[in-house]
Amino acid sequence: MMNKNIGVYIHIPFCIQKCNYCDFVSFTNYGLEDKYFQKLLMEIDLLEYDGRPINTIYFGGGTPSTVKPENIELVVLKLKEKLDLSNLVEMTIEINPGTCNNDSIGKYYEMGFDRISIGVQTFDEIMLGKLGRIHGEADIYKTINLAKKVGFKNISIDLMFGLPGDSLERLDRDLGIAMDLNLQHISTYGLIVEPGTKFYEEQKKGVLKLPEEELLLNMRKLINKKLSKFKFSRYEIANYARVGYESKHNLIYWNNDDYYGFGLNSTSKIRNLRFKNESDLNKYINMDNFDKHNLEEITNEMEIEEGIFLGLRLLTGIDLEDFLNRYKIDIKKKYEKVLGELLEINAIIVNDKMLKLTDYGMEISNYCMAKFLS
Amino acid sequence: MTDLSNIRNFCIIAHIDHGKSTLADRLIEYTGAVEKRDMTSQLLDQMDLEQERGITIKLQAVKMKYFADDGREYLLNLIDTPGHVDFTYEVSRSLAACEGALLVVDASQGIEAQTLANVYLALENNLEIIPVINKIDLPSAEPEKVKQEIEDIIGLDTSNAIFTSAKTGEGTKEILEAIVRYVPEPIGDYEAPLKALIFDSNFDAYKGALSYVRIIDGSVKKGMKIRMFATGKEFEVTEVGIFEPLHKVVDSLKAGEVGYIAASIKKVADTRVGDTITGAANPCIKPLEGYKKAVPMVYCGLYPIDNDQYNELKDALEKLQLNDASLLFEPETSSALGFGFRCGFLGLLHMEIVQERLEREYNLSLITTAPSVIFIVHLTDGTTMKIDSPAQLPDTRLVDYLEEPLVKASIMVPNEYVGTVMDLCQDKRGVFVNMEYITPKRVVLTYKLPLGEIIYDFFDQLKSRTKGYASLDYELAGHERSSLVKLDILLAGEIIDALSCIVHRDKAYHRGRALVSKLRQLIPRQMFEVPIQAAIGTKVIARETVKAMRKDVLEKCYGGDISRKRKLLEKQKEGKKRMKQVGRIEVPQEAFMAVLSLDDE
Numbered sequence: 001m002m003n004k005n006i007g008v009y010i011h012i013p014f015c016i017q018k019c020n021y022c023d024f025v026s027f028t029n030y031g032l033e034d035k036y037f038q039k040l041l042m043e044i045d046l047l048e049y050d051g052r053p054i055n056t057i058y059f060g061g062g063t064p065s066t067v068k069p070e071n072i073e074l075v076v077l078k079l080k081e082k083l084d085l086s087n088l089v090e091m092t093i094e095i096n097p098g099t100c101n102n103d104s105i106g107k108y109y110e111m112g113f114d115r116i117s118i119g120v121q122t123f124d125e126i127m128l129g130k131l132g133r134i135h136g137e138a139d140i141y142k143t144i145n146l147a148k149k150v151g152f153k154n155i156s157i158d159l160m161f162g163l164p165g166d167s168l169e170r171l172d173r174d175l176g177i178a179m180d181l182n183l184q185h186i187s188t189y190g191l192i193v194e195p196g197t198k199f200y201e202e203q204k205k206g207v208l209k210l211p212e213e214e215l216l217l218n219m220r221k222l223i224n225k226k227l228s229k230f231k232f233s234r235y236e237i238a239n240y241a242r243v244g245y246e247s248k249h250n251l252i253y254w255n256n257d258d259y260y261g262f263g264l265n266s267t268s269k270i271r272n273l274r275f276k277n278e279s280d281l282n283k284y285i286n287m288d289n290f291d292k293h294n295l296e297e298i299t300n301e302m303e304i305e306e307g308i309f310l311g312l313r314l315l316t317g318i319d320l321e322d323f324l325n326r327y328k329i330d331i332k333k334k335y336e337k338v339l340g341e342l343l344e345i346n347a348i349i350v351n352d353k354m355l356k357l358t359d360y361g362m363e364i365s366n367y368c369m370a371k372f373l374s
Numbered sequence: 375m376t377d378l379s380n381i382r383n384f385c386i387i388a389h390i391d392h393g394k395s396t397l398a399d400r401l402i403e404y405t406g407a408v409e410k411r412d413m414t415s416q417l418l419d420q421m422d423l424e425q426e427r428g429i430t431i432k433l434q435a436v437k438m439k440y441f442a443d444d445g446r447e448y449l450l451n452l453i454d455t456p457g458h459v460d461f462t463y464e465v466s467r468s469l470a471a472c473e474g475a476l477l478v479v480d481a482s483q484g485i486e487a488q489t490l491a492n493v494y495l496a497l498e499n500n501l502e503i504i505p506v507i508n509k510i511d512l513p514s515a516e517p518e519k520v521k522q523e524i525e526d527i528i529g530l531d532t533s534n535a536i537f538t539s540a541k542t543g544e545g546t547k548e549i550l551e552a553i554v555r556y557v558p559e560p561i562g563d564y565e566a567p568l569k570a571l572i573f574d575s576n577f578d579a580y581k582g583a584l585s586y587v588r589i590i591d592g593s594v595k596k597g598m599k600i601r602m603f604a605t606g607k608e609f610e611v612t613e614v615g616i617f618e619p620l621h622k623v624v625d626s627l628k629a630g631e632v633g634y635i636a637a638s639i640k641k642v643a644d645t646r647v648g649d650t651i652t653g654a655a656n657p658c659i660k661p662l663e664g665y666k667k668a669v670p671m672v673y674c675g676l677y678p679i680d681n682d683q684y685n686e687l688k689d690a691l692e693k694l695q696l697n698d699a700s701l702l703f704e705p706e707t708s709s710a711l712g713f714g715f716r717c718g719f720l721g722l723l724h725m726e727i728v729q730e731r732l733e734r735e736y737n738l739s740l741i742t743t744a745p746s747v748i749f750i751v752h753l754t755d756g757t758t759m760k761i762d763s764p765a766q767l768p769d770t771r772l773v774d775y776l777e778e779p780l781v782k783a784s785i786m787v788p789n790e791y792v793g794t795v796m797d798l799c800q801d802k803r804g805v806f807v808n809m810e811y812i813t814p815k816r817v818v819l820t821y822k823l824p825l826g827e828i829i830y831d832f833f834d835q836l837k838s839r840t841k842g843y844a845s846l847d848y849e850l851a852g853h854e855r856s857s858l859v860k861l862d863i864l865l866a867g868e869i870i871d872a873l874s875c876i877v878h879r880d881k882a883y884h885r886g887r888a889l890v891s892k893l894r895q896l897i898p899r900q901m902f903e904v905p906i907q908a909a910i911g912t913k914v915i916a917r918e919t920v921k922a923m924r925k926d927v928l929e930k931c932y933g934g935d936i937s938r939k940r941k942l943l944e945k946q947k948e949g950k951k952r953m954k955q956v957g958r959i960e961v962p963q964e965a966f967m968a969v970l971s972l973d974d975e
Contacts, residue, residue, distance in 0.1 A: 009933055189929045213925050238929040253933050267934040274937065296937070306936060309943065313931060345901050364901070366926040370946040 007056040007252040011263030012064040020132035023194035025265040025279050026062045035285045037071040040263050043290050044078050053087040056249035065095035069107040076111045090248040098139035106150040115154040116147050123177045156185035161219045163191050166211050171219050175226045184245035188223050188238050237313050237362050254314055256307045272298045309369035317356020338371045378630045382557045383451045388478035389486040393508040397540035404546045405438035436619035442554045451632040460721030466495050467648045471573040471588035474502040474557030481507045481515035484523050487786040487845035504552050505535040511542050527812045562629025567658040568592035570651040575642045577696040583639040588632050595626035599654035603661040604646055608654045609637035643699045668700035670718025673762035675743035677714030679954050684713050690736035710870045710956045722829055741954050743872045744969045747825045750777040750853050764874040767860050777853040779825040786818050787844040794839045802827035864907040865959050883915055888972040890916040896965045899923035
């Protein structure tokens with residue numbers, strides 16, 4: 001058995017306001033913040049820790065930068081006290097432009113965060129308004145400059161495309177600006193209209209004008225082309241990084257490794273067990289124990305299938321020998337028929353060493369991945 | 375020796391949902407034929423499917439002992455009847471086995487076409503009819519009005535009508551008393567040669583095909599040699615018994631009695647409903663009247679989605695046929711669907727039931743092709759042939775003309791819907807025959823309609839256009855020449871034989887367009903573009919395209935998304951399992967039945 005990496009995810013479910021596309025579990029009631037953190041600390045405390053050293057920590061949300069930095073620090077201290085962080089290689093916090101001042105960004109750096117992920121989404125003032133973001137274009141530059149000033153050398157931004165009324169010109173401008181900012185990592189997401197969001201309601205009413213499939217495909221092509229020109233390599237379906245700056249925490253997910261999730265609605269996967277936390281904020285802050293009642297057992301078969309569909313997300317694909325060593329499965333033998341079908345439509349590349357999706361395969365990855373399920 | 379004057383053989387006539395099975399349960403419960411604790415609801419409908427759908431598919435019989443107010447003990451044999459037009463013949467045979475019938479009518483719904491048809495069948499068989507007005511506990515019940523309706527429509531004397539609620543049990547005793555009092559005792563000659571009417575058959579894994587019989591004359595017991603009139607086949611009786619309602623072995627069955635005969639008969643086809651059983655050594659001279667061989671009216675193709683299930687499907691059909699002599703099947707090959715079976719059914723309900731049982735009880739995933747009727751093809755060389763599938767239609771150059779089957783349909787409807795029903799019949803190429811006011815507010819419309827139109831959406835349309843108030847009964851009325859054409863469907867340029875249908879020339883364009891548009895909605899996007907065309911001969915009359923799937927990706931996939939992603943992929947995979955691979959194209963099950971659910975004609 002290879003040694004797995006282990007990550008820790010901390011969920012901070014507070015946001016100043018809900019964005020029009022967002023269906024994440026988040027709340028605007030900061031009155032519950034302190035209670036929430038008390039419970040979060042308790043949850044970490046009660047973990048039955050097996051002593052395996054932790055490799056990455058990730059604070060996500062919600063908007064972690066909208067809560068008091070002191071609360072973040074309490075969690076960091078708790079993690080240091082409870083877990084073996086001697087092998088820690090990455091510690092990320094998500095922030096949103098316009099939500100943190102000089103002071104707090106500096107504090108994150110001092111606490112030990114070495115990577116910052118900024119929810120930019122777009123540099124287009126009008127589009128930011130349409131998305132229901134609370135920041136403007138100038139806030140973004142301010143935040144990025146601040147982060148650099150306090151010492152962050154690993155900065156990632158999120159960009160969205162396929163937005164209402166979107167165009168290649170808008171995307172091209174966004175990418176151009178991003179390239180001028182001297183960043184290390186960019187995540188790019190096509191808009192998905194999820195039930196329960198404001199966009200969903202608008203779509204039902206027929207007033208949301210979204211780009212056609214053709215344009216979305218061209219947008220992805222533009223992203224690939226432009227970013228590679230500036231030495232950002234695509235390493236996952238939606239993620240691009242300069243050499244060595246791939247998100248180590250997120251690679252844990254895609255490598256099907258283990259992770260502890262703490263906080264509302266977070267997911268843990270430890271060996272063959274998966275667990276999703278309570279998603280109701282009021283219930284969470286009133287919990288008196290963190291016994292895991294709804295554990296999902298990941299069967300051997302599930303583990304293999306997830307190993308495949310997560311591995312296929314990566315540009316490096318699946319290393320066939322590693323896969324054989326870890327899962328005792330010869331992919332080429334077991335999935336001979338599936339591989340044949342996918343080869344025929346040019347969705348995969350397979351040789352003696354590895355199996356991976358082509359650019360086209362990435363665009364239809366659901367179709368490809370579903371074929372590996374039993 | 376049983377005294378015939380103590381026996382009463384009766385059945386229950388009722389429309390679907392008018393409460394027949396519940397009423398039967400009350401009678402059984404009251405007479406204690408089954409311990410109350412053993413009662414499942416709706417005892418007579420034993421199959422899951424029967425209980426779920428509230429219909430009777432397979433006949434049952436039950437013997438009850440009843441101590442009447444006159445101080446005597448009576449044996450009451452209840453013979454159950456199916457309540458659907460597909461099974462009219464079975465109904466007529468079970469009626470022939472009885473002397474009396476309970477006519478159960480819902481106190482708020484009134485008489486329906488199906489009930490009326492069965493009442494006439496009962497009257498033809500000289501049955502004493504006892505009107506029972508059920509569901510009087512409902513707030514909308516109008517028992518007096520319904521009673522009057524029975525008198526007006528059927529001309530029955532309703533002075534002995536009984537008001538009941540099978541739900542609460544009210545009126546149960548009155549029914550039992552009425553059966554004893556009004557249903558005549560059976561007459562029969564013990565000494566005459568054996569003459570027994572088969573009103574149903576059932577397959578028992580240990581005893582073989584059982585004949586459910588009413589003994590008309592003579593008697594039968596173990597060891598006796600019997601002969602089937604229809605087939606001439608002879609068997610040795612291994613067991614005779616009665617229904618309590620579970621089988622109970624008895625020494626003999628005698629004239630007037632109802633029971634079963636086991637004789638190591640291998641197939642139910644050898645004990646055909648309506649046939650007469652007699653003694654091999656001392657046969658009666660003439661069989662009972664009214665025997666007909668069940669003839670399927672509707673045909674469709676059944677194919678396993680997974681070709682590997684072909685043999686399982688064959689086994690399952692054989693097993694179902696053991697118990698259902700009216701189910702016909704023979705192997706068929708489709709270029710689109712591979713190996714399957716062409717199956718014949720009594721009607722659409724029969725077809726649905728068989729299909730559902732195959733999927734449920736035998737765990738098969740099936741493609742059912744659109745149902746077809748039997749066409750008579752007149753060829754240019756003067757010969758004729760019968761076809762039950764569009765695929766069997768010879769090259770058009772060889773065909774002179776086609777004949778299609780017609781039915782005489784009686785539609786009973788409140789007078790305010792007469793116009794809309796006439797429109798519908800017109801639309802379905804119906805020819806008006808008659809219109810009769812059976813009461814000031816209810817009308818029976820009689821039309822000659824092509825059976826091919828009935829088996830499409832006629833019944834659904836009738837129900838929806840009349841808010842469910844219309845009821846329908848029909849009987850076959852021969853074949854007639856008609857201007858019919860074969861409509862082909864092409865996917866990606868290839869004719870898909872399983873999607874072809876034979877339609878009237880005047881409707882071909884409309885149906886072609888509607889079908890193509892429906893298929894475009896049903897066929898999911900593939901990895902390549904799929905043109906869908908409708909054609910008559912080489913002429914394309916409609917075309918649409920299913921665009922290629924070019925983007926199907928979930929860009930965000932982190933720790934918390936993995937379970938969700940997995941479910942999404944599983945759903946996608948599951949969806950594919952219900953698809954049939956036709957060439958390179960994945961076609962969903964429903965597409966093959968699409969022609970049945972075309973909207974707005």
